Amino acid sequence: MGHIKEFFNLKNAKAAFGPRGLALMGVMLACAYVLNSVATIYITPSYRLVSIAYLPDVITGALLGPWAALAFGFAADTVKYLAKPAGPWFPGYALSEMATCFIYAAAFYKREKTGVVRTVLRALLAQLAVLIFVTMGLNYLWDTLMYGGKASEFFAAGRMINRAAQYPAHAALVAATARLAYLISGRTGLFKK
Numbered sequence: 001m002g003h004i005k006e007f008f009n010l011k012n013a014k015a016a017f018g019p020r021g022l023a024l025m026g027v028m029l030a031c032a033y034v035l036n037s038v039a040t041i042y043i044t045p046s047y048r049l050v051s052i053a054y055l056p057d058v059i060t061g062a063l064l065g066p067w068a069a070l071a072f073g074f075a076a077d078t079v080k081y082l083a084k085p086a087g088p089w090f091p092g093y094a095l096s097e098m099a100t101c102f103i104y105a106a107a108f109y110k111r112e113k114t115g116v117v118r119t120v121l122r123a124l125l126a127q128l129a130v131l132i133f134v135t136m137g138l139n140y141l142w143d144t145l146m147y148g149g150k151a152s153e154f155f156a157a158g159r160m161i162n163r164a165a166q167y168p169a170h171a172a173l174v175a176a177t178a179r180l181a182y183l184i185s186g187r188t189g190l191f192k193k
Helices: 002-007 010-016 019-038 055-064 066-083 091-108 116-147 149-188
Strands: 040-044 047-051
Touching: 010 019, 010 066, 019 040, 019 055, 019 066, 055 066, 055 091, 055 149, 066 091, 091 116, 091 149, 116 149
Parallel strands: none
Antiparallel strands: 040 047
16 A cells, blocks of 8 residues: 555655656657657558557656656657657547556556566566557547547457567567666666655
8 A cells, every 4th residue: 555655646746747857758758759750660550560669658657657657648649649640639549648658657666676577577467458458448449439430440450469469579678678767767866866
């Protein structure tokens, strides 16, 4: 119960929205923009095959916490859309991005002292939550609202196979990114008082 209180503590939000936190969010937004522009492969304008543009979400969630992750998720969705528009902008996808960032914050925020094995387990669970709740839940709902039932069913089948095949690689990247964020933050004293 103590970790939940610490997780949602507004004092952490003040630190996250301080100068260092905002600077980190700005750098991560720039990284999201570049990764979405360069390191994303699309099959159709609205169907993404491979992307690593979610890695700044992991870093922001791990280092800044849930409040900053929610704000970053909205900003990142908007920046990624501006980098490479894929159909009309829809606010539901911003909610999906916010949920993804929140899941990463729940998995990794204030968990610097956990070992590698626990970090990998948290990454596996976080990616599974993103796969089920965001990709197959929220995004399916937004696709149904935007394109209709038949189109969303078509995309859902391909998306599920695609995401399931990429699940181990994405989980490994998430775990490595979280550990690297902890390492760099600890060595530089980025958020130490």
